[in-house]
Amino acid sequence: MDFSFTEEQSMLRDTVASYLADHYDFDKRRAAVKSASGWRPEVWKAFAQDLGILGATFPEDVGGLGGGPTEMMVVMEEFGKALVVEPYLGTVVIGGGFLKHAAPAGAAEMIGRIIAGEATIAFAWAEPQGRYALSDLKTTARKDGADFVLGGMKSVVIGAPWASHLIVTARTGGSQREAKGVSVFLVEKSAKGVSVRDYATNDDRRASEVLLENVRVPREAIIGHEGAALDLVEQVVDEALAATCAEACGVLRKLHEGTVEYTKQRKQFGVPIASFQVLQHRMVDMFIQVEQAVSMTYMANIKLDETAAERAKAISAAKVQVGRACRFVGQNAIQLHGGMGMTDEMAIGHYFKRATMIEGEFGSTDHHLARYEALSFAAKAA
Amino acid sequence: MDLDFSPQDQEFRAEVRAFLAGNYPAELREKQANEETLAKEDYLSWHRILAKKGWSAPSWPKEWGGTGWTPTQKYIWSEEQANADTLIILPFGVAMLAPVIYTFATEEQKARFLPGIRDGLVWWCQGYSEPGAGSDLASLTTRAERITADDGKEYYIVNGQKTWTTLAQFADWGFFLVRTDPNVKPQAGISFLLIDMKSPGVTVRPIITLEGGHEVNDVFLDNVKVPVENRIFHENQGWTCAKALLMHERSGIAGVARSKRGLERLRAMATTERADDGGPLLADSFFRRKVADLEIDLTALEFTELRTLAGESSGKGPGPESSILKIKGTEIQQRLTELALEAAGHYGAPYLRDVSHNLGPIGPDAAHGVAGQYFNIRKTSIYGGSNEIQRNIIAKLVLGL
Numbered sequence: 172m173d174f175s176f177t178e179e180q181s182m183l184r185d186t187v188a189s190y191l192a193d194h195y196d197f198d199k200r201r202a203a204v205k206s207a208s209g210w211r212p213e214v215w216k217a218f219a220q221d222l223g224i225l226g227a228t229f230p231e232d233v234g235g236l237g238g239g240p241t242e243m244m245v246v247m248e249e250f251g252k253a254l255v256v257e258p259y260l261g262t263v264v265i266g267g268g269f270l271k272h273a274a275p276a277g278a279a280e281m282i283g284r285i286i287a288g289e290a291t292i293a294f295a296w297a298e299p300q301g302r303y304a305l306s307d308l309k310t311t312a313r314k315d316g317a318d319f320v321l322g323g324m325k326s327v328v329i330g331a332p333w334a335s336h337l338i339v340t341a342r343t344g345g346s347q348r349e350a351k352g353v354s355v356f357l358v359e360k361s362a363k364g365v366s367v368r369d370y371a372t373n374d375d376r377r378a379s380e381v382l383l384e385n386v387r388v389p390r391e392a393i394i395g396h397e398g399a400a401l402d403l404v405e406q407v408v409d410e411a412l413a414a415t416c417a418e419a420c421g422v423l424r425k426l427h428e429g430t431v432e433y434t435k436q437r438k439q440f441g442v443p444i445a446s447f448q449v450l451q452h453r454m455v456d457m458f459i460q461v462e463q464a465v466s467m468t469y470m471a472n473i474k475l476d477e478t479a480a481e482r483a484k485a486i487s488a489a490k491v492q493v494g495r496a497c498r499f500v501g502q503n504a505i506q507l508h509g510g511m512g513m514t515d516e517m518a519i520g521h522y523f524k525r526a527t528m529i530e531g532e533f534g535s536t537d538h539h540l541a542r543y544e545a546l547s548f549a550a551k552a553a
Numbered sequence: 554m555d556l557d558f559s560p561q562d563q564e565f566r567a568e569v570r571a572f573l574a575g576n577y578p579a580e581l582r583e584k585q586a587n588e589e590t591l592a593k594e595d596y597l598s599w600h601r602i603l604a605k606k607g608w609s610a611p612s613w614p615k616e617w618g619g620t621g622w623t624p625t626q627k628y629i630w631s632e633e634q635a636n637a638d639t640l641i642i643l644p645f646g647v648a649m650l651a652p653v654i655y656t657f658a659t660e661e662q663k664a665r666f667l668p669g670i671r672d673g674l675v676w677w678c679q680g681y682s683e684p685g686a687g688s689d690l691a692s693l694t695t696r697a698e699r700i701t702a703d704d705g706k707e708y709y710i711v712n713g714q715k716t717w718t719t720l721a722q723f724a725d726w727g728f729f730l731v732r733t734d735p736n737v738k739p740q741a742g743i744s745f746l747l748i749d750m751k752s753p754g755v756t757v758r759p760i761i762t763l764e765g766g767h768e769v770n771d772v773f774l775d776n777v778k779v780p781v782e783n784r785i786f787h788e789n790q791g792w793t794c795a796k797a798l799l800m801h802e803r804s805g806i807a808g809v810a811r812s813k814r815g816l817e818r819l820r821a822m823a824t825t826e827r828a829d830d831g832g833p834l835l836a837d838s839f840f841r842r843k844v845a846d847l848e849i850d851l852t853a854l855e856f857t858e859l860r861t862l863a864g865e866s867s868g869k870g871p872g873p874e875s876s877i878l879k880i881k882g883t884e885i886q887q888r889l890t891e892l893a894l895e896a897a898g899h900y901g902a903p904y905l906r907d908v909s910h911n912l913g914p915i916g917p918d919a920a921h922g923v924a925g926q927y928f929n930i931r932k933t934s935i936y937g938g939s940n941e942i943q944r945n946i947i948a949k950l951v952l953g954l
Contacts (some may be wrong), residue, residue, distance in 0.1 A: 172555070172556055172557065172558070172624065172625040172630065172859065172863075173554055173555050173557075173863070174554055174859060174860050174863040175554065175863065176554065187935075192718060229567075241554045295642035312804075314894050337762065415770075431952050431953070431954065434954070435953075435954070445954045446954070448945070448948075451944065451945070451948035451954045452941070452944045452948070452950055454945070454948065454954065455944040455947045455948050455952065457875075458947060458951065458952060459877050459880065459881065459947075462857055462874075462877055463850075463853040463854070463857055463881070464853075465855060465860075466853050466854075466855075466857040466859075466860055467852065467853050469554065469856060469860070470856045472554070473554060473555060473556045474556070482584075488848075488849045488852050488853075491849050492844075492849060538843065540845060540846065540849075543845055543849060544841060544842065544845040547833065547845060548841060548845075
């Protein structure tokens with residue numbers, strides 16, 4: 172049993188943190204997210220070329236540095252602290268995850284392009300009717316000769332405006348909610364029949380509604396087993412959740428630290444408001460929530476390679492704690508900043524917005540509590 | 554970062570499990586099963602068996618009988634004890650006083666007191682709280698005046714009252730915070746004294762708590778003569794010892810392994826108890842959600858404790874972060890008792906303490922004592938520094954507020 176970071180992992184953290192301190196301060200970030208494109212391709216290039224972090228979690232035989240979940244966690248936590256919007260989660264964690272686990276034809280080449288910063292990926296899974304159910308799919312992929320032809324509508328595809336590729340879940344069989352019949356495809360965003368409506372999200376990302384109309388892809392575009400890819404999707408989404416929990420830890424730490432600092436400086440009644448016990452206890456309760464979220468994030472990342480049921484249980488438990496921490500710490504951070512917390516000019520509100528969006532990403536607190544419950548109580552009954 | 558148990562760890566677990574299975578006294582198990590009030594000898598018998606094995610004081614320095622276990626081994630040890638439902642080793646000597654002694658006492662004092670604690674020969678109680686000094690512990694007024702007696706030796710004459718003294722009715726010795734200088738700021742005039750409970754002038758009076766049990770006591774000290782060599786550390790610097798002790802008290806207080814076991818018991822109980830629809834209570838969506846919630850919170854606490862332990866093994870003592878463990882640990886213990894009482898339904902009501910066995914069984918076994926537990930466990934967020942005081946500690950020492 173070991174909860175320490177290796178020297179290499181600590182160096183990775185320092186490298187990322189110092190790059191972000193120089194290139195990703197609040198004002199630079201604000202200018203970027205308000206620009207037409209909403210992100211900075213040059214930062215992405217730097218991730219690839221100067222920092223080498225896009226390859227940190229890929230195996231060495233495909234050009235990566237051989238890191239695992241802990242490296243992913245380190246990077247994501249630092250990204251959380253700086254509110255990085257660039258599509259690391261979609262590209263490296265999710266896109267990379269699918270390619271690593273399923274190893275479809277051409278995976279090595281695609282991974283090479285990811286590591287080089289040439290390919291960016293957005294994960295098109297959600298649909299207007301499906302809420303958080305991964306298997307609730309109306310999008311279909313119909314076999315046509317040597318090709319598949321995709322049709323359907325995908326909701327809130329985070330990072331799609333920046334993506335060169337989409338990873339799309341679609342039905343090759345089965346009924347709308349069935350576990351059987353789910354397949355995964357790698358689709359070039361420029362493919363004929365893909366149309367998008369782009370917009371910004373509340374936390375300064377960009378996303379798209381993606382319409383797929385007779386999108387023709389070759390057989391080789393399939394990732395994983397045809398009609399039997401739900402397990403793979405769940406695995407990759409669990410990995411995305413673990414990474415998102417790590418990002419949340421960074422966001423939460425900033426929310427908490429920022430609040431402690433602010434209350435030490437802000438004076439009312441002639442004294443710093445931090446001297447009021449009612450605020451001190453609130454900040455202690457925030458601190459406890461943050462520490463518990465960090466503990467659960469470690470736990471979740473450590474358990475990523477357990478059996479599917481154990482992994483899912485651990486991830487959902489972590490997301491419940493992280494989701495609750497996001498709400499409690501976020502809301503109280505604003506409250507304790509008073510009117511200043513309501514302003515767009517202060518960073519604290521931006522951390523709050525990101526924390527709030529994380530609550531709902533890949534399933535709300537209630538969704539994961541129910542998932543945990545189903546797994547925990549099924550296991551004991553068996 | 555990993556959760557792997559090495560082959561040595563697994564071997565260790567097997568050894569611990571076999572030892573517990575082979576050596577836990579059957580008569581003790583039976584008394585526990587029948588919820589009988591335990592006698593002093595019951596507590597000490599198990600302590601002495603562990604001492605003989607060399608396992609009664611795992612966290613101590615090796616030279617005094619510590620086992621030198623890794624954090625992983627300590628984790629395994631507490632898990633296996635909880636799973637075997639063993640009696641806990643009372644913390645007052647082994648976990649609270651001993652660290653003060655091996656950190657602050659003279660070599661002579663260590664040799665005099667540590668073996669008795671380790672071997673379960675001497676029962677210790679804690680003389681901290683007073684009627685007028687609870688959360689504001691430093692305001693304590695029990696007075697110790699130094700005199701030279703007719704025999705030419707120096708003594709403290711101690712006068713005052715201590716309260717909430719757990720199991721003082723069994724205690725051979727007590728460790729006390731006393732005021733040796735009333736003319737300085739409160740923390741600067743306190744000394745840490747060890748007092749023989751058989752000394753003339755020591756009176757122990759029971760306090761019956763709301764569930765009907767006798768755990769705590771008032772202790773009156775009336776001109777109690779205490780040799781100066783029974784003082785630990787310097788005169789007027791007892792607050793340093795007091796704080797160190799409270800830190801150790803807090804980190805042991807989380808009780809993760811015992812709560813995990815408690816959760817198993819709760820789940821078993823809620824499987825046999827019925828919900829309004831006739832199905833198992835555990836299938837009731839409201840109740841089940843509360844259990845799931847508790848499980849998740851307990852997992853978070855477990856991993857926070859593991860992180861703390863890992864930090865301690867790298868050389869740090871328990872820090873003020875251990876207040877988190879106290880707060881969350883006690884909240885979880887309380888929620889467990891709350892849910893057990895809810896699960897018991899009607900049979901949460903009968904008060905069966907001291908009821909004659911001739912009456913025959915009343916309600917399911919699992920419901921016995923759950924209300925008493927619920928009432929009793931309210932103490933956990935009050936003792937060891939109330940949870941509000943823990944928040945003050947984190948605010949001051951961790952957040953710098």
